[in-house]
Amino acid sequence: MPTDVIDPLQTEEPARPPAIGFFGGLRWIWRQLTSMRTALFLLFLLAVAAIPGSVFPQRGVSPLKVGEYFQDHPTLAPILDNFSMFDVYAAPWFAAIYLLLMISLAGCIIPRCVHYARAMTAKPPPTPRNLSRLPAHTSFTSTSTSDASIEKAAATLRANGFRVRRMRDEASVAAEKGYLHEFGNLVFHVALLVILVGVAWGSLFGFRGTVVVIEEEGFANILTQYDDFTAGRRFDPSMFARFSFELDQFDAEFIASGPRLGQPADYRADVSLTPHPGAETTQEVISVNHPLNIDGTKVFLLGHGYAPRFTVRDGEGNVAYQGAIAALPQDPAFTSTTAVKVPDAQPQQLGFNVTVTPTAPFEVSEETGPKSMFPEQDRPRVYLGAWAGDLGLDSGVPQNIYQLDTTSMEQIGRKELAPGETWELPDGLGSITFDGLAEFGNFQIARDPGRLVALVGAVAAILGVMGSLLIQRRRVWVRASPDEQGRTLVTVAGLARTDAAGLSAEVDRLADEISGNGQSAVSKE
Amino acid sequence: MGSTSLAELSNLMVYATLIVLSMAVLCFALDLGVGTGRRRAVQAQERRALVQAEARAGSGGGVEVRQRIETADVVDERWARIGLSLSTLAFLLLAAAVVARGISAGRPPWGNMYEFSLAGATAAMGVWLLLVRRRKEARELGLLVTLAVLLILGVAVIVLYTESAQLVPALKSYWLWIHVSAAIIASGIFTVASVASALFLITDRHDRRLASGAVTGGVTGAGGILDRLAERLPSSQSLDRVAYQMIAVAFPLWFFAIVAGAIWAEGAWGRYWGWDPKETWAFITLVIYAAYLHARSTAGWRGRPAAVIALVGFAAFLFSYIGVNIFFFGLHSYGGV
Numbered sequence: 001m002p003t004d005v006i007d008p009l010q011t012e013e014p015a016r017p018p019a020i021g022f023f024g025g026l027r028w029i030w031r032q033l034t035s036m037r038t039a040l041f042l043l044f045l046l047a048v049a050a051i052p053g054s055v056f057p058q059r060g061v062s063p064l065k066v067g068e069y070f071q072d073h074p075t076l077a078p079i080l081d082n083f084s085m086f087d088v089y090a091a092p093w094f095a096a097i098y099l100l101l102m103i104s105l106a107g108c109i110i111p112r113c114v115h116y117a118r119a120m121t122a123k124p125p126p127t128p129r130n131l132s133r134l135p136a137h138t139s140f141t142s143t144s145t146s147d148a149s150i151e152k153a154a155a156t157l158r159a160n161g162f163r164v165r166r167m168r169d170e171a172s173v174a175a176e177k178g179y180l181h182e183f184g185n186l187v188f189h190v191a192l193l194v195i196l197v198g199v200a201w202g203s204l205f206g207f208r209g210t211v212v213v214i215e216e217e218g219f220a221n222i223l224t225q226y227d228d229f230t231a232g233r234r235f236d237p238s239m240f241a242r243f244s245f246e247l248d249q250f251d252a253e254f255i256a257s258g259p260r261l262g263q264p265a266d267y268r269a270d271v272s273l274t275p276h277p278g279a280e281t282t283q284e285v286i287s288v289n290h291p292l293n294i295d296g297t298k299v300f301l302l303g304h305g306y307a308p309r310f311t312v313r314d315g316e317g318n319v320a321y322q323g324a325i326a327a328l329p330q331d332p333a334f335t336s337t338t339a340v341k342v343p344d345a346q347p348q349q350l351g352f353n354v355t356v357t358p359t360a361p362f363e364v365s366e367e368t369g370p371k372s373m374f375p376e377q378d379r380p381r382v383y384l385g386a387w388a389g390d391l392g393l394d395s396g397v398p399q400n401i402y403q404l405d406t407t408s409m410e411q412i413g414r415k416e417l418a419p420g421e422t423w424e425l426p427d428g429l430g431s432i433t434f435d436g437l438a439e440f441g442n443f444q445i446a447r448d449p450g451r452l453v454a455l456v457g458a459v460a461a462i463l464g465v466m467g468s469l470l471i472q473r474r475r476v477w478v479r480a481s482p483d484e485q486g487r488t489l490v491t492v493a494g495l496a497r498t499d500a501a502g503l504s505a506e507v508d509r510l511a512d513e514i515s516g517n518g519q520s521a522v523s524k525e
Numbered sequence: 526m527g528s529t530s531l532a533e534l535s536n537l538m539v540y541a542t543l544i545v546l547s548m549a550v551l552c553f554a555l556d557l558g559v560g561t562g563r564r565r566a567v568q569a570q571e572r573r574a575l576v577q578a579e580a581r582a583g584s585g586g587g588v589e590v591r592q593r594i595e596t597a598d599v600v601d602e603r604w605a606r607i608g609l610s611l612s613t614l615a616f617l618l619l620a621a622a623v624v625a626r627g628i629s630a631g632r633p634p635w636g637n638m639y640e641f642s643l644a645g646a647t648a649a650m651g652v653w654l655l656l657v658r659r660r661k662e663a664r665e666l667g668l669l670v671t672l673a674v675l676l677i678l679g680v681a682v683i684v685l686y687t688e689s690a691q692l693v694p695a696l697k698s699y700w701l702w703i704h705v706s707a708a709i710i711a712s713g714i715f716t717v718a719s720v721a722s723a724l725f726l727i728t729d730r731h732d733r734r735l736a737s738g739a740v741t742g743g744v745t746g747a748g749g750i751l752d753r754l755a756e757r758l759p760s761s762q763s764l765d766r767v768a769y770q771m772i773a774v775a776f777p778l779w780f781f782a783i784v785a786g787a788i789w790a791e792g793a794w795g796r797y798w799g800w801d802p803k804e805t806w807a808f809i810t811l812v813i814y815a816a817y818l819h820a821r822s823t824a825g826w827r828g829r830p831a832a833v834i835a836l837v838g839f840a841a842f843l844f845s846y847i848g849v850n851i852f853f854f855g856l857h858s859y860g861g862v
Contacts, residue, residue: 004824036823043816047809047841054802054853061799089800199798208796255691266694288694289793300795444795451797458784462777469773469818 004036033100034107042101049097053088056080060090102193109189116182123165124174127477128493134477136504137493138511146171146480149490153478153514160510162476172479181497184467191464194457202450205239207231209445213247214307214324215438220244221297221445241297241447245271245284250439252304254375262332262375267304269441286443296447303442305329306336306356308382309435314345315428321345326440327356328402333372334358339404341391345430351404352432353385364416380419380437386412388429473497476510490514531629532689538622539643539682545615546675552608553668557757608667609657615671616650619678623647630689635705636696638850642681644706645846646674648713656717656767662759663767669720680847700789707782711775712846718771719839722832725764729829731755765828768835769821776814783807802853806845813838 032038057065066086070077084091131137142149150166154173157164162175209229213219221244223229223237252267268287275282275294286292292299305327312321320342327336340352357372360381364370370383389409392399399405415423417434424431474496483489492511496503623644627634635641653670656663692701731752734740740752758764786804791797798804817834820826 036819037826040816040819040823040826043812043819047812047816050805050809050812053800054805054849058800061801263691264694265691266697289698289700289789291792291795298795300792302795446795448796451791454797455784455788458780458787462781462784465780466777469777 030107033104034111036108039101039104039108042097042104045097046101049088049094052085056085056088058088059086098196102196105189105192109186112182113186116186119182120179124163124176124475126165127167127170127172127174127479131477131479131491131493134493134495136495136507137491138508139489139491140511140515141483142480142488142490142515144488146482146488149480149488149514150478152516153480153490153492156510156513157476157478160513170479171481172477175476175478176473177476178471178473180467181471181473182468184464184469184471187464188461188468189464191457191461195454195461196457198450198452198454198457200450201453202232202448204232204234204450206448206450207235207446210302211443211445212305212326212440213245213443214326214440215247215250217324218244218246219443226445239447241295242276243274243294243297244277245273245292245299247271247441248283250304250441252375252439256374256376264375267301269301269304269443286441296449298446300444300446301441302444305440305442306334306358306377306380307438307440308338308354308356309438310340310352311433311435312340312342312345312350312352312430313432314342314350314430315348316346318346320350320430324438324440325354325401327354331371332375334375335370335372338402340432341393341401341404343391343393348388348429349391349409350425350430351387351389351391351406351409353387353404355383356437357381357383358437360416370416377437382417382434384415384417384423384432386415386423386425386432388412472502474503474506476507478514529629529689531625535622535625535629535689538618538625539678542615542618542622543675543678543682545611545618546671546678549608549611549615550668550671550675552604552611553671556602556604556608557668557754605664605667608671609664612650612667612671613654615674616647616654619643619647619650626689630691632692633701633705635709636690636692636701637685637687638847639681639685639687641705641709641846642677642685644709645712645716646677646681648709649674649677649716650713652710652713652771653717653720656771660763660767662763665757665759666717666720666724666767669723670717673716673720695793698789698793700785700792704782704785704789707778707785711778711782712842714771714775714778715839715842718768718775719836721764721768721771722835722839724758725761725768725832726829726836727751728755728758728761728764729832732761761828765832768832772814772817772835772838776811776818779807779811779814783811802849803845806841806849810838810841810845813841 057069059066069086080086084093088094128134144152150171150173154164154166154175157173157175160177162177163179165174167174207230209226211219211225211227219225221240221242223240247269249270250267251270253265255261255263255265266287268285271284271286271292272281273284273292273294274280284292286299286301288301291301306329307324307326309324310321311319314320321340321344325338325340327338329336334356336356338354338356340354342350342352355370357370358376358380359372359374359378361371361373364383370381387404387406387409389406392405392408412426412429417423417432419434419436422431422433474494476492476494478490478492480488480490490511492507492514494503494507623634623640626640626643630636635644649670653663653666656666731740732755734752759767783804786807787797790799790801790804813834817831817838820831820834
């Protein structure tokens with residue numbers, strides 16, 4: 001137990017100053033670390049240290065924003081980066097604070113467990129000499145004998161769930177109740193350690209990745225299929241659950257009227273799932289708030305968008321490209337952009353800048369370019385800018401798949417296409433057909449093996465803290481002594497650990513119960 | 526009744542609440558102004574002490590004793606009683622407004638910041654009225670509680686107002702009932718606890734000034750407005766206890782709200798904890814209130830320092846509730862702010 005805790009129920013002697021010397025010094029350090037003042041200080045430090053993570057963009061949350069921050073603040077950003085301001089929650093100093101807090105906590109908990117185990121078996125301490133000094137006390141006179149009164153008091157206290165000790169040398173009982181208070185406190189603090197273990201386990205062995213899957217296309221759970229992937233240090237790709245799924249259909253509904261016009265109402269993905277190679281395929285639905293769970297690997301639906309389908313024929317009449325390509329949504333109405341790259345086209349490579357509008361405007365503004373009017377597919381159009389020349393794919397520099405590198409290309413025309421329409425490119429370079437608009441789902445696939453541990457810890461922590469804060473440990477003593485008129489004066493008094501709010505009422509109630517019918521007068525103070 | 530007219534009815538009831546609540550504030554202010562200038566809790570203690578003195582001295586000191594008890598009973602409670610009645614009316618109106626809003630939208634009435642504020646204000650009023658039923662002296666928190674609720678409602682109506690509408694898909698989950706309602710009730714309790722802590726600081730200051738002789742107390746005692754206010758408030762011990770008991774209930778509830786939110790986030794966003802600004806500030810609030818609970822049982826931190834920590838915790842709560850939506854963009858950004 002920390003040395004600076006106020007505990008009226010504490011009956012042990014206060015800790016003595018440590019002996020001088022090496023071990024004494026160590027003990028001193030340990031005592032400082034596990035004192036309540038240090039715990040308080042570390043709690044404050046933890047609260048303050050968590051703040052910058054909400055002020056500065058975090059790599060773990062939005063790496064893109066961190067990049068933007070570096071562009072906007074070229075001098076400040078590297079300095080902040082030195083202090084891990086963009087990885088606050090993975091920073092060594094942040095870890096130092098919570099680890100110190102956990103050590104302090106453990107140092108507080110272990111002695112407390114010993115203390116608690118002893119208290120569980122110990123008898124309530126003997127009745128204090130002067131009961132009227134206690135914060136809650138009341139007395140009444142009774143016509144029964146002292147022994148009978150004490151007998152009644154012991155029975156009443158037992159019936160009320162108190163642990164009761166009859167004193168041998170005098171007519172009095174000592175009783176104690178609310179052991180769950182301390183138990184709850186211990187459970188809470190141990191549970192915090194369990195949560196931390198769960199979080200650490202998850203971040204060591206877990207992984208998280210995102211992937212865009214277009215309708216009628218599929219995904220197999222192997223590393224190369226992911227668009228973006230992060231994993232814990234102990235993760236091994238052999239741990240992958242070997243499932244695959246195909247996105248059969250994607251449905252998005254939008255609000256068509258009212259103040260939230262155009263906002264999403266609901267979306268869902270219908271998939272054919274093959275839980276492991278050779279297994280039977282099942283039909284599943286993934287929607288927001290309803291992830292798919294495959295042996296602990298979860299597939300979440302994070303977002304969606306449109307993917308135009310094209311067929312491109314080259315100058316020699318061969319199909320050089322056929323398929324759908326995801327387009328990045330640019331606004332809430334899903335005006336989206338992407339690029340089609342056709343390196344196999346002959347005689348020249350072809351490239352297309354594509355703007356997609358699920359519901360096209362009736363007139364395209366010169367200033368803003370085409371802007372979709374509604375996120376649903378109502379009047380789908382694509383706006384193409386065609387380029388011929390060298391796509392630059394062989395240069396070895398990684399390219400953005402949603403953008404065209406036009407440095408060694410020449411623009412050959414612009415065109416708006418409705419589904420089914422074909423555009424014959426000038427100079428016999430070929431043609432492009434807009435086959436229609438598919439949808440894609442943006443899925444997050446994650447496995448966090450520590451999350452159940454963390455959940456168990458969290459539930460235990462809630463129950464524990466409720467026990468600790470809502471149950472009071474308190475002691476009650478009753479003493480009976482004959483008064484001058486030959487009656488018996490019975491005094492009931494109580495002492496609580498945290499505060500005496502409900503204690504007075506409880507002591508009064510107990511006194512009423514003990515006095516029963518034999519009571520003649522109750523005087524409360 | 527159509528959903529639009531129900532939403533309008535809800536708005537009307539909110540306006541009515543604003544009016545009734547303003548009147549309640551006025552009554553509680555008047556109550557502080559016309560009180561006979563003696564702290565009621567002290568009077569009660571004094572009365573008890575005098576009764577004992579009387580019992581001990583036989584009938585000797587009886588006259589003086591009876592006189593002083595009469596002075597104590599003269600305390601004018603009219604305005605406080607009217608204020609309390611108006612507060613109850615305001616609570617009922619506000620609760621009805623929240624229910625009407627929920628029915629009009631066909632979902633839990635806390636889908637955006639406006640609705641959350643409305644529900645939070647209702648919770649704060651409800652928690653306080655319940656507390657008054659259990660402890661009479663909690664009525665003295667009336668002025669600050671009604672003022673705080675009036676402020677929340679004012680901000681809700683002027684800044685946060687959003688028309689009743691459908692929810693974004695991420696909010697369509699039964700966890701909306703669980704996670705947000707726990708947060709709302711906890712916020713109501715935190716609000717009342719903070720009022721008690723703030724008033725504790727005022728009475729504690731007065732107690733120390735009395736002890737040092739800077740003021741003498743009573744009708745003639747010198748002292749500033751805070752001293753005069755303190756004399757009309759419950760004892761500092763009593764305020765401290767109210768604050769602690771409120772936080773002892775709200776802390777587990779807040780913890781639960783965070784855990785429920787984490788479970789929901791696991792289903793909706795694919796991770797149970799991601800240091801989203803709202804999550805971060807909810808965590809900071811939790812840590813500060815944990816510090817409060819520890820401080821209250823640490824030597825040298827009881828009383829004033831603990832009360833200050835409780836108020837810092839409430840400031841962090843306020844920031845996580847509204848500051849986060851204004852200053853940062855995160856996953857909890859919806860409902861117009």
